[in-house]
Amino acid sequence: MTVRLRYAPSPTGDPHVGNIRSALWAWAFARHEGGVFYLRIEDTDQTRLVPGSIERIEASLRWLGLDWDEGPDVGGPYGPYVQSQRLDGYREATGRLLASDNAYRCFCTPADLEAMREAQRAAKQPPGYDGRCRLIPAAEAEARAAAGESFVVRFAMPREGTTTFTDLLRGEITYENRLLDDFVILKSDGFPTYHLAHAVDDHLMATTHVTRGDEWLPSAPRHVRLFEALGHPVPIYVHTPVILGPDGGKLSKRHGAKSVLEYAEDGYLPDALFNFLSILGWSPDGATEILSRQQVVDAFDIKDLVVHPAVFDTQKLEWMNGVYMRAMAEDELSEVFARELERALPADVVRPLDRALVAAITPLVRERVKLLPEVTALVDFLFASDVAAPPRDQLLGKAYRNRADAAPAAIDAAVAALDALEAWDAAAIEECLRAVAAQTGEKPGDLFMLCRLAVTGKNVTPPLFESMELVGRDASLDRLGRAAEVLRAAAG
RNA sequence: GGCGCAUUCGUCUAGUGGCCCAGGACACCGCCCUCUCAAGGCGGAGAUCGCGGGUUCGAAUCCCGCAUGCGCUACCA
Numbered sequence: 401m402t403v404r405l406r407y408a409p410s411p412t413g414d415p416h417v418g419n420i421r422s423a424l425w426a427w428a429f430a431r432h433e434g435g436v437f438y439l440r441i442e443d444t445d446q447t448r449l450v451p452g453s454i455e456r457i458e459a460s461l462r463w464l465g466l467d468w469d470e471g472p473d474v475g476g477p478y479g480p481y482v483q484s485q486r487l488d489g490y491r492e493a494t495g496r497l498l499a500s501d502n503a504y505r506c507f508c509t510p511a512d513l514e515a516m517r518e519a520q521r522a523a524k525q526p527p528g529y530d531g532r533c534r535l536i537p538a539a540e541a542e543a544r545a546a547a548g549e550s551f552v553v554r555f556a557m558p559r560e561g562t563t564t565f566t567d568l569l570r571g572e573i574t575y576e577n578r579l580l581d582d583f584v585i586l587k588s589d590g591f592p593t594y595h596l597a598h599a600v601d602d603h604l605m606a607t608t609h610v611t612r613g614d615e616w617l618p619s620a621p622r623h624v625r626l627f628e629a630l631g632h633p634v635p636i637y638v639h640t641p642v643i644l645g646p647d648g649g650k651l652s653k654r655h656g657a658k659s660v661l662e663y664a665e666d667g668y669l670p671d672a673l674f675n676f677l678s679i680l681g682w683s684p685d686g687a688t689e690i691l692s693r694q695q696v697v698d699a700f701d702i703k704d705l706v707v708h709p710a711v712f713d714t715q716k717l718e719w720m721n722g723v724y725m726r727a728m729a730e731d732e733l734s735e736v737f738a739r740e741l742e743r744a745l746p747a748d749v750v751r752p753l754d755r756a757l758v759a760a761i762t763p764l765v766r767e768r769v770k771l772l773p774e775v776t777a778l779v780d781f782l783f784a785s786d787v788a789a790p791p792r793d794q795l796l797g798k799a800y801r802n803r804a805d806a807a808p809a810a811i812d813a814a815v816a817a818l819d820a821l822e823a824w825d826a827a828a829i830e831e832c833l834r835a836v837a838a839q840t841g842e843k844p845g846d847l848f849m850l851c852r853l854a855v856t857g858k859n860v861t862p863p864l865f866e867s868m869e870l871v872g873r874d875a876s877l878d879r880l881g882r883a884a885e886v887l888r889a890a891a892g
Numbered sequence: 893g894g895c896g897c898a899u900u901c902g903u904c905u906a907g908u909g910g911c912c913c914a915g916g917a918c919a920c921c922g923c924c925c926u927c928u929c930a931a932g933g934c935g936g937a938g939a940u941c942g943c944g945g946g947u948u949c950g951a952a953u954c955c956c957g958c959a960u961g962c963g964c965u966a967c968c969a
């Protein structure tokens with residue numbers, strides 16, 4: 401039998417990482433088994449719809465590389481894939497449940513229910529619907545409904561005994577029926593609740609494995625009873641754990657990005673997020689952590705999922721993002737850098753950027769950035785028409801603090817030597833500056849830092865000689881000269 | 893309150909009765925490399941396997957209690 405799994409989000413906003421991780425696992429399992437992964441939109445709560453959500457959901461999946469075989473956009477043999485377009489099925493199921501006395505109409509108003517709960521609270525009784533409308537004779541209920549009275553349909557849970565089901569990860573779980581009340585399956589607006597929609601659709605759409613967040617565990621026995629009352633086989637349940645914030649609480653915007661699309665906007669690589677999410681709660685062998693999509697698919701087994709919550713470790717994600725940046729093909733990464741720089745560089749830098757220049761930069765910075773946005777601060781001096789010399793104190797640094805006169809002198813020597821250079825390339829510049837250091841008695845490192853500050857304006861940069869090559873001879877000498885001026889002016 | 897699920901280094905995890913006085917990864921610390929910063933290499937520190945009882949020759953691994961955390965207890969999903 402070929403497996404069929406689904407991702408069934410509500411269109412109430414952007415999918416967050418916890419939610420999408422479940423989707424990723426369902427996808428990986430379906431692909432591993434050569435089965436089907438489909439997308440179904442659960443829009444049965446008309447009051448919570450957020451326009452554009454479906455597109456954002458699809459964009460999130462696509463960005464992560466999770467392709468679906470059936471869905472609202474591509475259709476499929478079990479469509480439609482949007483629950484608001486499947487109302488007939490829920491009506492049909494409700495009719496059958498009503499006819500078999502597995503369900504009944506409830507005419508209680510919200511006020512009635514509130515009063516009931518109030519009384520239960522006062523009497524220290526466990527809250528829950530008391531089943532009063534179950535006593536209404538079917539004919540009377542029918543008549544009241546026909547007369548236009550507003551009602552919901554509730555499932556008639558068995559009052560005694562227990563309900564047992566199997567969660568693939570946790571084994572058998574048993575609930576006492578008397579603790580489960582008669583829950584609503586059809587709302588007064590004619591839409592089903594999640595419970596009914598789940599039982600109807602996951603059967604009609606031939607879902608073999610139901611993966612969902614473990615907040616659904618307590619309602620699983622209701623679903624099992626629903627399936628049975630409908631005469632449908634119960635699917636295999638896989639309840640997945642939540643993702644927590646670094647403080648052990650719920651993951652929220654406070655902890656950084658939360659939705660998948662935010663990570664995309666922040667410049668994370670989709671391969672990195674995919675990899676990171678795949679192993680947050682799953683491990684192929686206890687050692688391997690860097691895995692391609694294909695490797696995840698090959699190694700994945702849904703039975704191997706961990707059952708406890710996991711803290712989202714942003715630092716590890718960043719590390720992994722760096723791993724993927726370094727592993728990327730250079731020309732591809734170069735284009736990524738180019739686009740990021742075009743986004744982040746000051747407005748006066750002309751676009752499009754010189755791709756040859758970015759290509760030359762790429763190997764210099766790829767090992768120095770973990771996150772895309774870090775690239776700009778590292779190389780902006782290569783694009784700025786003017787780089788101001790740092791203030792005197794910074795130029796002197798620790799090395800020249802107590803011998804301030806030596807600094808401008810060293811720069812002068814460097815300028816003279818560089819000016820006389822025939823070829824302007826990194827190797828020649830290095831050779832030249834090392835010679836200057838030797839002649840002047842400066843420590844190479846001290847001289848290089850001085851030049852770095854003068855030419856780039858900062859003390860953390862890509863390698864100096866390559867940087868100077870890219871800055872060019874004229875600009876390099878100019879900046880060196882102005883740094884010397886700063887040192888002399890301040891001194892005088 | 894009731895019901896349920898969970899509990900291995902700071903974090904993510906490996907581990908399914910002896911190979912574990914617990915392995916890997918991120919983070920952290922040190923050394924090496926080195927023009928800065930990274931990357932890389934090597935090494936270190938870090939977990940009485942939540943606690944208490946049992947079962948067993950032997951338990952992180954099986955059983956029972958307890959504690960803690962989280963979830964559910966809607967005409968939301």
